[in-house]
Amino acid sequence: MSENIQIQISPEQAVDLEWIEKTLAARLNRGLGSFKYRWKKRSIDARKRDIKVNATFEYISSEEEWPVLHYFEPKKVNLTKEIHIIGSGPAGLFAALRAIELGWKPIVWERGKDVRARRRDLANLNKNHHVDNDSNYCFGEGGAGTYSDGKLYTRSKKRGDVEKTLGIFVEFGAEQDIMVDAHPHIGTNKLPQIIVAIREQIISSGGEVHFESKMTDLAIEKGEICSITINENKVIEVEHLILATGHSARDVFELLHSKKIQLNAKPFALGVRVEHRQDFIDALQYHGRKSDEYLPPASYSLVSQVNGKGVFSFCMCPGGIIAPCATENGEVVTNGWSPSKRNNPFSNSGIVVTVSPEDFENSDDPMVCLNFQKEVEQKCWEAAGGTQKVPAQCLQDFIDGKVSKEFPRSSYQPGITSVDLNKVLPEMISQRLKQGFLDFNKKMRGFISNDAVLHAPESRTSSPIQIPRDRATFQHPDVQGLYPCAEGAGYAGGIISAAIDGMNCVDAVLASEELRK
Ligand SMILES: Cc1cc2nc3c(=O)[nH]c(=O)nc-3n(C[C@H](O)[C@H](O)[C@H](O)COP(=O)(O)OP(=O)(O)OC[C@H]3O[C@@H](n4cnc5c(N)ncnc54)[C@H](O)[C@@H]3O)c2cc1C
Numbered sequence: 001m002s003e004n005i006q007i008q009i010s011p012e013q014a015v016d017l018e019w020i021e022k023t024l025a026a027r028l029n030r031g032l033g034s035f036k037y038r039w040k041k042r043s044i045d046a047r048k049r050d051i052k053v054n055a056t057f058e059y060i061s062s063e064e065e066w067p068v069l070h071y072f073e074p075k076k077v078n079l080t081k082e083i084h085i086i087g088s089g090p091a092g093l094f095a096a097l098r099a100i101e102l103g104w105k106p107i108v109w110e111r112g113k114d115v116r117a118r119r120r121d122l123a124n125l126n127k128n129h130h131v132d133n134d135s136n137y138c139f140g141e142g143g144a145g146t147y148s149d150g151k152l153y154t155r156s157k158k159r160g161d162v163e164k165t166l167g168i169f170v171e172f173g174a175e176q177d178i179m180v181d182a183h184p185h186i187g188t189n190k191l192p193q194i195i196v197a198i199r200e201q202i203i204s205s206g207g208e209v210h211f212e213s214k215m216t217d218l219a220i221e222k223g224e225i226c227s228i229t230i231n232e233n234k235v236i237e238v239e240h241l242i243l244a245t246g247h248s249a250r251d252v253f254e255l256l257h258s259k260k261i262q263l264n265a266k267p268f269a270l271g272v273r274v275e276h277r278q279d280f281i282d283a284l285q286y287h288g289r290k291s292d293e294y295l296p297p298a299s300y301s302l303v304s305q306v307n308g309k310g311v312f313s314f315c316m317c318p319g320g321i322i323a324p325c326a327t328e329n330g331e332v333v334t335n336g337w338s339p340s341k342r343n344n345p346f347s348n349s350g351i352v353v354t355v356s357p358e359d360f361e362n363s364d365d366p367m368v369c370l371n372f373q374k375e376v377e378q379k380c381w382e383a384a385g386g387t388q389k390v391p392a393q394c395l396q397d398f399i400d401g402k403v404s405k406e407f408p409r410s411s412y413q414p415g416i417t418s419v420d421l422n423k424v425l426p427e428m429i430s431q432r433l434k435q436g437f438l439d440f441n442k443k444m445r446g447f448i449s450n451d452a453v454l455h456a457p458e459s460r461t462s463s464p465i466q467i468p469r470d471r472a473t474f475q476h477p478d479v480q481g482l483y484p485c486a487e488g489a490g491y492a493g494g495i496i497s498a499a500i501d502g503m504n505c506v507d508a509v510l511a512s513e514e515l516r517k
Pocket residue numbers: 086087088089090091092109110111112134137138139140141142143144145146147148149150151152153213214215216244245246247248249252315323325335336337485486487488492493494495496498499
């Protein structure tokens with residue numbers, strides 16, 4: 001049986017295997033070679049100048065073998081009962097894997113293209129500013145997760161089994177390190193292969209994955225889901241439907257709303273994406289030291305309260321790139337990603353303000369937050385002269401209300417348009433952002449300067465709509481057999497929690513079948 005030992009070591013010692021073995025032997029009072037060890041948990045503590053790595057090692061005696069853990073046990077499912085899943089994001093794919101584990105056949109319908117074809121549409125978006133409504137940074141195989149940053153940190157430990165979810169990522173090709181690091185990260189360059197491996201598993205187990213297959217309608221009879229329509233012409237009978245369409249599928253929200261299926265407006269957050277030089281952030285966070293082979297590019301997490309609302313950093317990407325994440329022409333949206341090595345010279349993060357239905361007069365309109373989100377994205381597109389050249393302003397100029405004359409280099413490929421964001425963003429956002437930045441500047445000296453550039457808007461932080469579901473059965477209160485799932489329905493935020501919710505929805509489908517027997 002393995003046991004754990006915790007020690008605090010320097011970043012240099014953390015990569016010196018000989019030193020670690022000798023130190024553990026001394027601490028455990030055992031001879032060298034009499035035990036085996038491996039990393040269990042690793043986090044960096046950079047609060048003091050003397051930066052440390054908090055290390056937990058797991059060890060067993062040299063005669064023992066490490067237990068082989070399997071986080072995914074496939075079954076053959078082609079002749080078994082079916083679960084239809086709309087969307088192949090982390091929620092849809094992990095729902096499909098869970099269905100296979102439990103002996104059900106998953107049938108996944110995805111509006112976008114497979115990973116490889118999708119890549120061409122992203123290149124077209126970056127170069128020619130053309131947004132394909134079904135194939136972009138949010139839509140396509142793997143959903144918003146494929147070309148995401150791939151940070152796998154989640155606070156929602158109580159929602160399900162985080163270790164199992166990370167373990168499945170490793171079984172499909174992620175590095176073992178994600179099981180160890182306190183803030184695990186895969187990186188945009190590595191995610192697509194993992195997504196393809198998951199799809200291949202679903203198909204080889206007897207499941208189905210259909211690309212360029214958009215759910216355009218659904219039919220309900222006597223309060224039960226009975227069919228879906230794909231691409232406006234193919235009607236498919238369904239008994240169980242997991243709706244995992246993500247927070248950007250506005251047409252799905254509109255479809256449900258038009259059918260008078262209950263939806264609720266939900267708080268979300270909106271603001272800008274700020275970009276600094278990574279070496280500047282490293283120096284601030286590492287007390288003047290640079291990131292190197294021992295210390296990864298530094299990140300930050302900032303939060304403040306301004307006039308009763310949270311202003312906070314969101315999805316910070318060290319060594320990253322700002323990406324154009326619109327899902328339609330006529331809007332501008334930003335988000336960030338980074339490769340596994342996080343080796344770009346830029347650091348970017350969303351800095352956003354909480355928006356709630358109560359901020360608006362018609363607060364009981366389920367679409368109120370979504371409409372606000374849409375308006376801001378469209379206004380940014382107009383400010384960008386009807387292109388994807390994102391409205392931008394240097395941070396000090398934003399504070400001073402001046403249009404920037406010169407910019408440092410931006411990582412955002414389609415280009416930037418110089419504007420006064422105070423005039424483009426709604427006042428309730430821009431005023432709070434300003435105060436938030438002033439607060440952050442006290443915590444991170446020099447955060448505000450004209451070497452930092454704001455790109456607007458960061459608007460797809462979470463869903464502005466909740467699709468209600470029963471706490472116990474996970475089914476929509478008005479529609480039996482309809483399982484609103486993950487980020488788009490308001491039950492997840494990020495890759496891990498979306499994947500967990502996908503698996504939980506399948507468990508709920510099986511539980512409801514058990515009850516019917
Ligand atoms: C650039 C970027 C970086 C990110 N970085 C991180 C990060 O580092 N860490 C993190 O945890 N999260 C990150 N995220 C967010 C993360 O990707 C999402 O939280 C996660 O993908 C949500 O999973 P989901 O399955 O609920 O929905 P999604 O991933 O949005 O998937 C929904 C899928 O449904 C499909 N769909 C929509 N409508 C239909 C329809 N009518 N018919 C058929 N298919 C449909 C879409 O095409 C899409 O593939 C990032 C997102 C982006 C865009």
